[in-house]
Amino acid sequence: MSVRTLAVVAAAVTAVLGPAMLAAQSPISYTAVTEQRLLNPEPNNWLMYRGNYAGWGYSPLDQITPANAKNLVPVWSFSTGVTEGHQAPPIVNNGVMFVTTPQQQVFALNARTGDLIWRYKKELPEDLLQLHPTNRGVALLGERVYVATVDAHLVALDARTGKVLWDTTVDDYKNGYYFTMAPLVAKNKVMIGTSGGELGIRGYVAGFDAETGKPAWKTHTIPGPGEPGHDTWSGDAWKTGGVSVWLTAHYDPQLNLSFWGTGNAAPWPGDMHAGDNLYSSSVIAIDVDTGKIRGHHQYHWNDSWDWDEVSTPLLIDFTKDGRTVKGLVHPGRNGYLWRLERQAGGIKFVDARPFVTQEVFTKIDPVTGRPTYDPERKPRAGASVTFCPGLWGGKDWPPAGYNPKTNYLYVPANENLCSTLVGQAAPYEAGKLFLGIDRPKTSMSQRQGATHIGELQAWDMATGKKAWAHTFQDGLWGPILTTGGGLVFMGGTNDRNFRAFDAKTGAKVWEYKTNSGVTGVPSSFAVDGVQYVAVQSGWGVDAQRMQARLDTFRNTKTEVPQGGVIWVFAVRN
Amino acid sequence: MTRQGWSPARRDVLRLALGAGLGFCAAGRVDAQDAGARRARPQPNDRFVFAGGLRKNELVTLADLPPDGPPAVTYPMDPATKIVRDESRLNQVLLVRLDPSRLNSDTRARAAEGIVGYSAVCTHTGCDAWDWQPAAGVVKCPCHFSEFDLKNGAQVLNGPAPRRLPALPLRIVDGVPVVGGVFIGRPGFETGGG
Ligand code: FES
Secondary structure (H helix, E strand, O other): OOHHHHHHHHHHHHHHHHHHHHHHHOOOOOOOEOHHHHHOOOOOOEOOOOOOOOOOOEEOOOOOOOOOHHHEEEEEEEEOOOOOEEOOOOEEEOOEEEEEEOOOEEEEEEOOOOOEEEEEEOOOOOOOOOOOOEEOOOEEEEOEEEEEOOOOEEEEEEOOOOOEEEEEEOOOHHHOOEOOOOOEEEOOEEEEEOEOOOOOOEOEEEEEEOOOOOEEEEEEOOOOOOOOOHHHOOOOHHHHOEOOOOOOOEEEOOOOEEEEEEOOEOOOOHHHOOOOOOOOOEEEEEEOOOOOEEEEEEOOOOOOOOOOEOOOOEEEEEEEOOEEEEEEEEEOOOOEEEEEEEEOOEEEEEEEEEOOOOOOEEEEOOOOOOEEEOHHHOOOEOOEEEEOOOOOOOOOOOOOEEEOOOOEEEEEEEOOEEEEEEEOOOOOOOOOOOOOEOHHHOEEEEOOOOOOOEEEEEEEOOOOEEEEEEEEOOOOOOOOEEEOOOEEEEOOOOOOEEEEEEOOOOOEEEEEEOOOOOOOOOEEEEEOOEEEEEEEEOOOHHHHHHHHHHHHHHOOOOOOOOOOEEEEEEEOO | OOOOOOOHHHHHHHHHHHHHHHHHHHHHHHHHHHHHHHHOOOOOOOEEEEOOOOOOOOEOOHHHOOEOOOOEEEEEEOOOOOOEOOOOHHHOEEEEEOOHHHOOHHHHHHOEOOEEEEEOOOOOOOOOOOEEEOOOOEEEOOOOOOEEEHHHOOEEEEOOOOOOOOEEOEEEEOOEEEEOOOOEOOOOOOOOOO
């Protein structure tokens, strides 16, 4: 029986017996997640990482508005019991919330009351290395909850009980492979990519049967011998060339294509892996049935700056020269805002413009989008090279958002930061850092006269122009939620605030000081007709690392308390 | 095969399997002993070998540990069997030679000719690469920038690490550093969350 049939049967049973009967038969009332529901998520739910397959981070709910946001108050909170970077969105299906945390926990909670339904915690190997101690959330299908783990497993849990249904060992963590992303579910496949770009892995995206966990396909992001693009690598560099994939893909059901952003080439300096290095720092279109690569666009060739372009482009249609373009929009770590066209036959460059000061690209080919570099700003062995934006780029992993009502794209950017790297080759050793730099000589600096770093930017997709920007003194690590009520929600700063902005004007309309820095992906949902906004607060990983670098060059010490809490807010009547 | 009784064919298969199994067991015991020795934490009298790099598995001598570093990342080795205890990353030991007058008294008591030994696995989330600051006698973990003062029992000076690196007492035997005790504290990190 296919999942779809199962779901139909479940729906029929619900119709006949009513929800009360179902609840009596099992610990909680749970609505199966069907493919249809994933394609058209109800406004009251948040069924996947970014709320919809287009990756908008948008909730159509409109109860909370710029006028009443000042009355937002916490309704409940929940301690996760762990420190480090809490980045996962609360994912909600008809009143049941699923949240992942660092150290591989999953909580199922009553989304209205905050009561715990179940908790899963994977026992992690004692010798695990966690370069990025985080997890970015679950995926849902049928009555299963999927989580990809930091010790390289893919696990399916029973949504009602948290029991492990299957646990697939995907890779060997001892060789530097680990997972932090929320899986993508489509066409009865669960899909994940691998992290490890700093540990000399060879990246891939892999699809698994959603019912059994059996591997269906595996597609390397570095082509092997005989595959197209293999000749863009020199010697054996492809074997340890990185190109990790660590954020959830977006999906176009019409084209049957998933779009994955890919990471940096390894080690960092480009002269250690001469060539364009496909498909590093690219977006690749993968057929979800077969895993075949149907197209790609490489944002920048021979990456030398640790500019992962793992953020997945948002599927936004826009008008260009009087024509509607089925677009892919990507504010890149390389500091350019890229607009591409998604087609059955591949991905086509449309245009690109810098959204932060970018001193590396000297021009962009107007037809292909291929950048030309200032060679003095390209890190290499034996030279000290300074480049802006720095290695965390113009925008790192925190996802941008798109609001179809304002037609604005919201970008959590970092401006005015530069990095200095000194390239130094070192042999590859399995599972060890493989950066190719003289680490103690690495530093970060701020551009002369800079008054701020963080910028929440709004870009008008109708005109291609920046509509407004809100600045923050320090680094910004805030994933975006935008809503039908005309708001943008974002945390991401070291002052522990979670904020709401008027989506049209950029005016700040509310803020709330949480327990820690908010680097979680916010979500919005409704239960019994009440709209809620949920987010995890829990500072760590790269937000903390950037802060440490800032403190070093400023000779300051910034304490941001750690420890995760799930917060749920609503408007007080 | 069905579950009806024991057919002769099945018994033969079983006997064969048992016989082969015994053979495997004998070989397996040696392997298991080796695996146990490779997994065991540093034992008194163990020598040290380089954990990686061009001199991987070569014996670490006093000449390899110049005053003020840099530190060497090593694995302990059983001196009798020459088994290197590299089955677990958590067995890695950081060795560095410092001026004994700069060490606090506890650290000096564990040191041998100024050489101090610590777990080479960061107590934050388990990285095992280190950046050396010779003037301060401090190692910095490049993963999230925790800093440990090797002069003072690897006390945490900065960064997210919750506790010091476990110390390992050392002695000098036949002109090489050897393990003088067991780790003081548990190497590795805690995942928290109960
Ligand atoms: S693992 Fe060393 S500071 Fe995080």
